[in-house]
Amino acid sequence: MSFPPFNIGITPGPLSSYAPGCVSSEYRGSPNFLAWLTANLQLFQDGINCMLQFDAAFGLLTAVGAQLDVLGVIVGQNRTVAFQPRFGISPVLDDNTYRLLLRARVWQNHWDGRLTSLWKGWYNLFPGSGLLIQDNQNMTVSFLAGLTTSTLVQDLILNGYIIPRPQGVLYSIALLTSGWNTGQWNAFQYGSLAVPQITSNAPETSGLTWATIGTTWAAETGTWENP
Numbered sequence: 259m260s261f262p263p264f265n266i267g268i269t270p271g272p273l274s275s276y277a278p279g280c281v282s283s284e285y286r287g288s289p290n291f292l293a294w295l296t297a298n299l300q301l302f303q304d305g306i307n308c309m310l311q312f313d314a315a316f317g318l319l320t321a322v323g324a325q326l327d328v329l330g331v332i333v334g335q336n337r338t339v340a341f342q343p344r345f346g347i348s349p350v351l352d353d354n355t356y357r358l359l360l361r362a363r364v365w366q367n368h369w370d371g372r373l374t375s376l377w378k379g380w381y382n383l384f385p386g387s388g389l390l391i392q393d394n395q396n397m398t399v400s401f402l403a404g405l406t407t408s409t410l411v412q413d414l415i416l417n418g419y420i421i422p423r424p425q426g427v428l429y430s431i432a433l434l435t436s437g438w439n440t441g442q443w444n445a446f447q448y449g450s451l452a453v454p455q456i457t458s459n460a461p462e463t464s465g466l467t468w469a470t471i472g473t474t475w476a477a478e479t480g481t482w483e484n485p
Contacts, residue, residue: 330356
């Protein structure tokens with residue numbers, strides 16, 4: 259990765275090449291003095307070069323490895339998720355998936371609570387996908403999302419790591435993992451395709467993957483309860 263040359267104020271380039279030219283004629287022929295000056299200036303130049311890399315090293319879209327972990331501490335999201343992804347995939351996220359999760363966490367931290375804002379954040383994370391949102395007016399919201407992505411990202415969505423959710427509100431999420439399906443989208447929008455109340459992430463034969471976020475199954479009563 260290359261970075262722009264040092265240039266701050268009126269200093270046109272590295273200090274070690276610029277500053278010796280400012281030495282008075284009395285000392286320009288003194289090799290020991292010039293070597294001492296260059297060695298001292300190099301310490302500052304190294305610090306400047308390091309600082310010039312901060313934007314790329316700790317930028318949310320460019321950071322990798324340990325730098326991403328530092329950003330995770332800042333926004334409040336660990337690289338290791340608190341569930342076991344399907345197909346034996348490690349719960350310790352790779353850089354690309356972790357970067358997506360951190361962007362989602364930033365979205366959650368700044369979400370204004372409005373339903374319409376959910377579309378803006380979603381399409382910022384998943385351009386080219388589709389999302390339908392149905393507010394059921396009873397503290398529950400149903401989502402139908404159509405996107406092509408990894409099963410790990412699907413699991414993050416279904417386990418409540420991506421879409422902001424107000425406390426006490428039940429989300430029912432259906433993923434159409436093959437992308438856009440006009441028939442199913444229309445059925446969902448007009449109420450003939452209901453999101454089933456289940457917590458399993460197992461794919462349905464219809465091509466939809468379902469999950470309910472915010473409730474637990476009470477076997478004693480046979481009902482869904484808020485945690």
